[in-house]
Amino acid sequence: MVAALLLLAAAPVAGDAPSPPPSPVSLRLNAAEAHQGAASDGTYLYAIDNDRIGKYRIATGEKVAQWQGERRLYPHMNSCTVVGTELVCAASNYPAVPQTSAVEIFDTRTLKHVRSTSLGFGPGSLTVMDRHEGKWWAVFANYEGKGGEPGRDYRHTVLVRMDDQFRAEASWAFPEAVLARMAPKSCSGLSWGGDGLIYATGHDRPEVYAMKLPEAGSRLELVDTIGLATPGQAIDWDPKVKRRLWSIGRGANEVVASEIREVSALP
Template sequence: MKLTPLLCAILPGIAMGSMATAQPAEAPSPAPAPVTLRLTAPEAHQGAASDGRFIYAIDNDRIGKYRIATGERVAQWQGERRLFPHMNSCTVVGRELVCAASNYPVVPQTSAVEFFDTGTLRHLRTVSLGFGPGSLTALDRHDNAWWAVFANYAGKGGEPGRDTRYTLLVRMDDQFRQVAAWTFPPEILARFTPYSCSGASWSADGRLYVTGHDRPEMYELAVPEAGSTLELRRTVSIATPGQAIDWDPVQPDRLWSIDRARNAIIASRIAP
């Protein structure tokens, strides 16, 4: 068949269109875990922690205590910014709210553990860790030990010669002395960069979950049988963009996180 000039002009476009439609489409992101509760809290800027009845909203230098059943704020604490420049995450241990704190974004990086009374939010004491392998961003109690994340950054708050790859999970004894430490998997570090790990919490069934600073994702990690790099088990989509997290001690499938842009505490139901 003799092709007319018009067909000659049209056919390449048709061929290109056929090739374009033949390209595989990018797989859609999985739906985030369902949200079961939202509470408004002006302190919800760094993270949240729960004792089952109350939820504690964490900011750099202030904490708000809210009744889960009603959303009512029942206590508030405000610290001096000079002394509390950056509290990032907390967890409830007994009658104490235990918080990871640092001097971020100042360098050299220093860190401390701050203790508060859960009833009144009165500040009880400080354990100063001084210089460490990074900036303390997360702390949890599991298997009779403290589990701490020391974050490192590829930009603001990072120290020369150390970037996100130097982020470390450290198991500590009751005196906050290092017992063991692990690095994070490369595929998770790539998701963290240029920031780092912001949240870490052990679930009731003994699984470790961590979050970054800006992605709506949570990663289940496992301590390896050998070696020094944590193993990625699964990635869970969540409704909030990173920051510190905490598992509810009463409802094992309830995860607490924050939406800092909306000053909101979010409860999500996570499938096992």
């Protein structure tokens, strides 16, 4: 009976089904830049917009630094993650085509932009750059309609493992059930969990998809779908508070901390 209930909990959510109930929210912080995503080092929050970043102290909500870029150089910065003393951000020319992408890196202490790595033309628009087990993990999003290229749509969204020079080593397609929930947009956020699972969000639905690398083949496996209090966009796990996931309330100018339940990675 217990096994049957676990299987039911991990069953894919149909493309037209309502989202699961939202996870509990423990904290909300106002952040004017919270339009694309959020990142955290456990002490500070980084709210991300296309061409600006705000740094906030989690304990007080106080804004301590801000960076503003030139829009023609930073048309669409989507998500960031903290690696050491650097804020590593995924950027693209969305919604322009052909799709081009770059990795933009900032000093977390000052928010000064320190370097840029152009990835040029790729298999989509770069929306995620995460760090896990000594590798970079990138998501190249594809879209149906605005921002999409002929011959590719949301079904061509791909997770790519990269070396330290951002050179592709391996790649995986997303589960069909997840793509159906993201359609006609794509993956806006992804962050490796401490449990060894991959957590991803789409562009609009208030839910996060727990996935794992497959034992064989080229498509990620969906483990569970979890409800969020915010509608998609970029996410980041808090490195100090276990199971705390940061996301943004797009339109509400706020960063939200959700307490995500433990997920069982069934064989």
